[in-house]
Amino acid sequence: MTTLDSLARAGFFHKESARDPYTSVEYNLGFTVEHYRLDLTYNVEPNRLQGEATLHLRVGDEPLDKLTVDLAGAMVARRVSAKGAHVAKFRQSNGKLRVSFGDELAAGAELDLVIRYGGTPRPLRTAWGEIGWEETESGSLVASQPCGAPSWFPCDDTPSAKAPYDIIITADSPFTVVSNGKLVSRKRFGSMTRWHYRTAHPMATYLATVMVGEFTEMKLGPDTRAWTPADLQSQVREAFAQQQEMLDFFAQTYGDYPFNDYQVVVTEDELEIPLEAQGLSIFGANHTNGSYERLIAHELSHQWFGNSLGLAAWRDIWLNEGFACYSEWLWGEHSGGPTAHEAARSHYDVLARKKEDILVADPGTRAMFDDRVYKRGALTLHALRRQLADAPFFQAVRAYVAASQHGTVTPEDFIRELHSVAEDAGVAPADIDATLAAWLDETALPHFPA
Numbered sequence: 001m002t003t004l005d006s007l008a009r010a011g012f013f014h015k016e017s018a019r020d021p022y023t024s025v026e027y028n029l030g031f032t033v034e035h036y037r038l039d040l041t042y043n044v045e046p047n048r049l050q051g052e053a054t055l056h057l058r059v060g061d062e063p064l065d066k067l068t069v070d071l072a073g074a075m076v077a078r079r080v081s082a083k084g085a086h087v088a089k090f091r092q093s094n095g096k097l098r099v100s101f102g103d104e105l106a107a108g109a110e111l112d113l114v115i116r117y118g119g120t121p122r123p124l125r126t127a128w129g130e131i132g133w134e135e136t137e138s139g140s141l142v143a144s145q146p147c148g149a150p151s152w153f154p155c156d157d158t159p160s161a162k163a164p165y166d167i168i169i170t171a172d173s174p175f176t177v178v179s180n181g182k183l184v185s186r187k188r189f190g191s192m193t194r195w196h197y198r199t200a201h202p203m204a205t206y207l208a209t210v211m212v213g214e215f216t217e218m219k220l221g222p223d224t225r226a227w228t229p230a231d232l233q234s235q236v237r238e239a240f241a242q243q244q245e246m247l248d249f250f251a252q253t254y255g256d257y258p259f260n261d262y263q264v265v266v267t268e269d270e271l272e273i274p275l276e277a278q279g280l281s282i283f284g285a286n287h288t289n290g291s292y293e294r295l296i297a298h299e300l301s302h303q304w305f306g307n308s309l310g311l312a313a314w315r316d317i318w319l320n321e322g323f324a325c326y327s328e329w330l331w332g333e334h335s336g337g338p339t340a341h342e343a344a345r346s347h348y349d350v351l352a353r354k355k356e357d358i359l360v361a362d363p364g365t366r367a368m369f370d371d372r373v374y375k376r377g378a379l380t381l382h383a384l385r386r387q388l389a390d391a392p393f394f395q396a397v398r399a400y401v402a403a404s405q406h407g408t409v410t411p412e413d414f415i416r417e418l419h420s421v422a423e424d425a426g427v428a429p430a431d432i433d434a435t436l437a438a439w440l441d442e443t444a445l446p447h448f449p450a
Helices: 004-009 230-239 243-254 293-301 314-334 340-352 371-388 390-403 411-422 429-440
Strands: 031-043 048-059 064-070 075-083 087-093 096-105 110-119 124-126 129-136 139-143 165-172 176-179 182-189 192-198 210-213 216-221 224-228 262-266 275-277 280-283
Touching: 048 064, 075 087, 075 096, 096 110, 139 275, 165 176, 165 210, 176 192, 216 230, 216 243, 224 230, 224 243, 230 262, 243 262, 243 293, 243 314, 243 390, 262 293, 280 293, 293 314, 314 340, 314 371, 314 411, 340 371, 371 390, 371 411, 371 429, 390 411, 411 429
Parallel strands: 031 165, 224 262, 262 280
Antiparallel strands: 031 048, 048 110, 064 096, 075 110, 087 096, 124 129, 129 139, 139 210, 165 192, 176 210, 182 192, 216 224, 275 280
């Protein structure tokens, strides 16, 4: 897995500044989180979240006498202790929980940092609007990309820091709780029910979610299901009727589905866009009218590109969104719509009418979610496919997915697989590099890959 030290050596950031250049979040250096256990209680009506987070930490290559984790001010840390170390003091300020130890922790040492905290969770105000934990008409949802996870739990909130989770939420019994991973147990205690979810694979903090609402479970296929308000069941069944077929198609195209199953949660609220999490996606009631098939395909494909293959750094978001948009075009062709080449041509013509001032390889904070990054990322993939031909291109994609499954990636990981098939395809690796440079490293729009 990519570490912050390796990213610093690769030039992604300078350790002297020690801030994520996209989110401006100060890095938490000197340790890795190897497991999260969140044992929380949520009272829906007052929107009150409290409980205990246990972070199993491993100290890095140098001794450590203090550390920081990310925690928003609305979530107040009341007690901090450690199993395997003595906590001398802690304080909370500016989105950070700062912990000092009584004795220096040896390099490589392991400990459990236990944080009791609580408050009224609310989304964080960021350059991209409000993200994180938010109330809905009858419960709550969490959508944290890229840096909203501290709105509800203490964490190392950087995309390269992946870890497995146990997420335990006790909530008012009329409500259903849906979270990442497999439901390990569900137990009712008086007026409350305790839901315990466990992930089988490491997860980035921004992909952790908790959905609380009045949901009904609906099977959509052997590997996929939906949670929906009862009055939307028929609409959801129709809108998501092809989801299992999509999953099977992407598994054939990219490699086996990387998680246990795939869930969608449909809220009774309207949402501007669907929201991505690991092993599930979140849609609004407005997405059930049958006209959002491409977005259903888009969010599902993120389980490969973004969730299994996580980003080492946000500047490479085109790897996530380019593949997700290209998946829309591939599914459209597979299901009888325009070919991927026709879709690429159509989106290219739209891009040609827009301002050409985005560097896809490093779009910056304000432009990282710009649709031009998404579409030029997808067109980059189409240009490579046209250059290599179908069989070598998809062979490289499948090798890329397999090599970095449940880890983190940089463009170099994908380029390595492209180079490995180039010679057999009669293409020089230098020509692959030239195609990538034209689409990713220049603001001007290249010629369409005809």
